[in-house]
Amino acid sequence: MPKRNSYTADFKLQVCAVAAAKGNRAAGRQYDVDEKSIREWRKDIERLQQINPQKRARRGRKVGWPQLEVYNQMFIKQTQRTIGGIKTHRFGNTNIPEIIPVFDIKDATFDIVVVVTDKLERLAGNLDTLKVPLENYSKIDKAFDKQPVLISTDAVPSGRVIYAATGPLVRDQDDVRRFADAAAAGIKRALSAGCKRPLFVCPNDETFQQSRMVSNLAILQSLYKPIELHEAGKALEVDALGLWFSADQTETNKILNDLIALEQGRIVARDIGGSDPERMTAAKVLAYLENAFKDSSVKVSAISDVDTLTKEYPLLAAVNRAANTVERHKARLIFLEYEGKQEITKTLFIVGKGITYDTGGTDIKAGGVMAGMHRDKCGAAAAAGFMKVIDSLKPDHLRVVAALSMVRNSVGEESYVADEIITSRAGVRVRVGNTDAEGRMVMADVLCHMKEKALEAVNPQLFTIATLTGHAIRAVGPDYSIILDNGPARNLNTAQNIQESGEQYGDPFEISTIRREDYEFHKGKSEYEDVLQCNNSPSTLTNRGHQTPAAFLIMASGLDKHGKDSSQPLPYSHIDIAGSSGPFPGLPTGAPIVALSAAFLFQQNQLTCKSEPI
Template sequence: MELDYALQEVGSLSEGGYDGIVLVSEGGKEPGIPTELSSVIKKAEQVDADLHDSGAVLGVELPAKRLVYAPTGKITGDYHDVRQFGDAAKKGILRVLKSGAKSPLIVLVDNKRFERTRLVTLLGALEGLYMNLQWREDRPEKSPKVKALGVWSDDPKGLPALIQLAGALETGRVLARDIGGPDPERMSPINVEKAVRGAFPANSGIALDVVSDEAILNKEYPLYSAVNRAASVIDRHKGRIIYLTYTGSAPTQTLLIVGKGVTYDTGGADIKAGGIMAGMCRDKCGAAAVAGFMKILSILKPKHLKVIGAMSMVRNSVGENCYVSDEMIMSRAGKRVRVGNTDAEGRMIMADVLCRMKELALGEKNPQIFTIATLTGHALRTVGEGYTIAMDNGPARKAQTAAKLATAGEVIGDIIDISRVRREDYETHRGKAEGEDVVQATNLPSAQAKRGHQAPSAFLILASGLEEHGLESAKPLLYTHLDIAASCGEVPKDATGAPVLALSTAYLDL
């Protein structure tokens, strides 16, 4: 799997073959802007006072003939971040295509405010060139938007490596979007498996193992199987757990990542009513992010990492065979779990897989465990659209895992905020009756519950047995939960692929 258009290194703006130039800039201030473009901008600002806020399409005395000036707007160090450049680049590339360009060229210049300005700018442009999977399939004559994108940089020596890196990162994001974005039939569990098999052929360096036998699922993943029960009566909706493993040539650290892959969430017996079911095809974006990250690994092949990714794919259906509140289910970790709300299915389908990762982690070198999930509406209410929330257990907090991930996200424009799992979160999910170890959920939707995005992290720790591997245990394990409900991309917008860029920046030494 590769991008369906070429990224071409451009040494001079006088080269032919391009019919539109995109320049992203903070008010034309960067010293690396070519004089052929800066002179045009200076002339234009004399007659357009809004130029550096709204941008413009300008004529240039170059073979491309048109320049789309895509300004970032005024940036302040108090609250702006590098996304100003990525967002402007996406708008710029869409504008140059709208102006009639078929072969655009993007100009990358450094900005002293941010350390990865060029990379983020290029990634923003590539995001603008993305076409969602079903559109590509239904209207192949419209795909790709361009045959090639030219790339010029004020750092020509570093340009080849920059293009290679951006191409790898975008290829991973494309796979994440292609799995996370489509409707619930196009990316049903069986079709997700097909997509993953296509993305990771035998020579990819990624080992693939799929667990779909219902007898095995019922025995080894009982919480997952409860959610899968209603969907399992329909062949195309039957769930599966997909394991992907990458092993570098000299690994010094192991990442174990579980992704929530609910292909559609009806809410189950506690059905989503009042129009809030729409958009629930995006409930698989956690698993999609796992696939996207693994794709980047298959391209960049870092020597120092081993990564085990799990995509917990299921449809939370409603019907005569669905699981219901008040059921008592024994988890893989031997914890008796009482179901409180069937719409809290994400934590159910990850807890047993997380337990499996815990078991594997005990035999791995320097392990760090993650869960990635569109888990709670509370996350969106807390941080607003576009932000991932990271929550550490005790050992991960001591190692500053969430803080390091947040720093990486700030660099690459894949922003992560940090929350802390507190005593109240554990108390919410501890059993309330004799013989009851864990309560799966309160009877309220997460968006209405107190500490609605933090408490599910405590459930996952309790139900998986990770509580026995805290700071004071003989074998502490680092675990961080990432809630991407606010950052995955809401319908009808494209899926984003978050937090693939942050993970890559934090762990691949980009």
């Protein structure tokens, strides 16, 4: 963030709140403000705190600090406190409000209650007080179960209740996302009503066991503030978020821990994936991750030396050639590594596509289709976000290595071009067919590196995650990830397991299959090359346009030597998130963080994950 000579009062308050909790230096790094300014601002606050409210108001106007109470609230939200044995939670990232577990629907802390369910009969026990006013309102408004409705009632201290119905849940086409849709609509209605401290209520549903988690995640998605706005001092729309629970303290802690871990990961993914190509250059992504994983269980390292990249990752280096002429656009290959403290029983290797901006290269994206290509880094962003979840939950028996190929596909005199033949790390001669197929190029050599590590690892599985093809969107629509297994991964039912996990948590997958035609498509067409990188048509106009890239990655990385007929088979799955990564304009979703977490962390949580509160 560029340094400024003047700052809003709200921004100063926010910086000082962080400084009070974490120190001036940490706040200065987070907001790019010099420590001298922070010290002066904090002295102003201290002076104001020592005088009475009447004088404070007059003095505040003179010095430009009229919102001291806002500061006090912000400082409270930098810490954790305990209510009845349950911790309230505050993210290290001040982009998220304080999360407060609530057991009494009549808690006067909140200024509105938002209810999400499919039928009023579920409002039992502590929630019974809401049933009568909602039933009465339903008799006078036919839209009651079709859109969020706001009613006035003395059933709760705030006098306001929003009812957001999920609609039917038992039809063939219904899934747990009905809860997410209703929750998002409900919280948006609360914000439009001017509420700052909503209490969210979602009774248990026997059909969809993760409905509460899915609803909570949808609310946090709606409340997310892009990092550019956050860094500019834009205030959050709410001060605190209450989540209603039954009286089971153990269950409450478990749900909160998992929820917060997932949201911390999705914040990382949204911050990286959604930010513009200058805010999240490869170098700035590295700086962001070094800060995000500071003093954590995840080790961060990176390769930036162009000679090393050219020697070890020649396909990636080819894409980097044009960008390498601009200092701030140079590539970074970032590694994030985690290892559990007990005997390792599973190892995951993840390669994320991190194209910070995709011009198409010399096969330029013409005709206005380049807009939005800053989102081409969402695969790497999701991999980083998954590592943040792992850092929060700290599974004891799991080892995970994520490699983020952060490269800008620029166009210029040093650009790589179609017809070039480049020998990959695996010794495969690759003929470039289209420079706009850069994603597979920046991942193939890194996947080869992960393959080499996997041969020495315990129970390994390899993944690539990428916004790779428009064909994925054409094939299954804009809200679904696609997963494709090689033979060894298919033997493990990897795709099915991840699909089932995603289905439970509202992070849906479709399964595709890598076929013989996909390998044939990428075979070299002459004796010059072993493999053809791509044809010269868009994936949307190519038969099997989202399946063939997986075959290319297998062939170019040498994974075809480790199929199910090999003495050393290696399970590999490719995940295309071109559709599920989120709309533009709009917010990134963080997919497939939730599904991967459900598959590899939550399903074996009792065996591998710590259960104490974060």
